[in-house]
Amino acid sequence: MMTEISLNVLDIANNSIRAGAGLIEITVQIQRDRDALTIIITDDGCGMTPEQLKSVEDPFFTTRTTRRIGLGVPFFKMAALSTEGSFKIDSTPGSGTTITAVFGLTHIDRMPLGDMNSTIHTLITLNTHIDFLYTYSFDGNQFTLDTREFRQVLGDVPLNSPEVSAYIKEYLTENQNEADGGYHI
Amino acid sequence: MKSLEELKAIREKMQGQIGIRNESSDQTRVVVGMATCGIASGARPVLTALSDAVQTKGLANVSVTQTGCIGLCQYEPIVEIYEPGKDKVTYIKMTPEKAQEVVEQHLIRGHIIQKYTIAEVLG
Ligand SMILES: Nc1ncnc2c1ncn2[C@@H]1O[C@H](COP(=O)(O)OP(=O)(O)OP(=O)(O)O)[C@@H](O)[C@H]1O
Numbered sequence: 001m002m003t004e005i006s007l008n009v010l011d012i013a014n015n016s017i018r019a020g021a022g023l024i025e026i027t028v029q030i031q032r033d034r035d036a037l038t039i040i041i042t043d044d045g046c047g048m049t050p051e052q053l054k055s056v057e058d059p060f061f062t063t064r065t066t067r068r069i070g071l072g073v074p075f076f077k078m079a080a081l082s083t084e085g086s087f088k089i090d091s092t093p094g095s096g097t098t099i100t101a102v103f104g105l106t107h108i109d110r111m112p113l114g115d116m117n118s119t120i121h122t123l124i125t126l127n128t129h130i131d132f133l134y135t136y137s138f139d140g141n142q143f144t145l146d147t148r149e150f151r152q153v154l155g156d157v158p159l160n161s162p163e164v165s166a167y168i169k170e171y172l173t174e175n176q177n178e179a180d181g182g183y184h185i
Numbered sequence: 186m187k188s189l190e191e192l193k194a195i196r197e198k199m200q201g202q203i204g205i206r207n208e209s210s211d212q213t214r215v216v217v218g219m220a221t222c223g224i225a226s227g228a229r230p231v232l233t234a235l236s237d238a239v240q241t242k243g244l245a246n247v248s249v250t251q252t253g254c255i256g257l258c259q260y261e262p263i264v265e266i267y268e269p270g271k272d273k274v275t276y277i278k279m280t281p282e283k284a285q286e287v288v289e290q291h292l293i294r295g296h297i298i299q300k301y302t303i304a305e306v307l308g
């Protein structure tokens with residue numbers, strides 16, 4: 001199991017990368033009035049057929065014996081469901097996948113969100129061929145990071161060059177602080 | 186809201202300098218296993234420590250990348266080092282602190298830290 005939700009997000013986004021995504025959208029939404037922490041990960045990768053989807057969500061019921069069963073999706077699903085939340089995968093072969101996990105914000109079994117900014121920074125600087133759209137929203141105060149926008153400003157200066165990498169770190173930290181006032185999630 | 190103006194300034198400063206970072210054959214590759222097993226056992230902070238150290242030390246010929254499951258889940262986090270013309274070195278059960286040592290000793294000074302390698306730990 002993971003110790004932070006942000007580690008699940010990193011792991012699930014790696015599935016999107018492996019699926020050949022060109023754009024990955026990651027949304028973290030905290031709504032205290034609904035007692036909900038919602039994570040949405042959308043990609044434009046290869047997608048899954050309904051049969052594939054079934055065996056991914058319930059790996060222990062699959063008849064597949066040719067390869068080891070994956071743990072990433074089941075971990076994430078279990079983490080959400082254990083907080084009286086919900087979990088859903090929508091996927092279309094050839095067009096992409098959306099995973100939505102809702103956690104009970106104040107549920108005793110909810111793991112901390114953890115270092116979301118480190119997850120986003122790692123994803124962006126290690127996968128410069130992919131675009132990311134990150135949205136963080138705290139009680140309606142939100143900010144976004146769109147690498148397509150950054151690229152437009154940067155021209156051919158790479159996203160993983162030391163100066164840009166440092167800028168991305170600051171951008172995430174400062175804007176998250178502005179959105180949630182340093183609230184511990 | 187942090188502005189994109191700062192990003193513009195970075196571009197203006199860096200334009201003309203790019204192209205220095207060549208991904209040529211004398212590159213050393215540092216590869217971190219980042220599948221579910223790796224992430225669950227602490228690969229993300231190890232990767233961050235490696236990237237940060239490589240950047241602050243200005244090691245332009247070293248690139249840090251990620252890979253999927255290396256197939257040795259119980260020894261994660263795993264870091265593999267590929268230097269041109271040398272055998273691959275596999276470090277197991279890494280931590281951010283050990284990773285920093287690897288940058289100092291192995292990547293900068295060229296001394297493999299035997300006690301962290303898979304060959305040594307598994308005998
Ligand atoms: N976004 C996605 N797009 C396409 N296929 C996906 C996606 N996410 C998951 N899959 C499919 O579901 C399988 C199971 O995913 P899961 O993350 O549970 O395990 P895994 O990635 O195979 O292994 P690991 O345990 O290292 O995560 C993947 O191997 C892949 O075939």
Ligand SMILES: [Mg+2]
Pocket residue numbers: 011012014015070071072073221
């Ligand atoms: Mg996975």
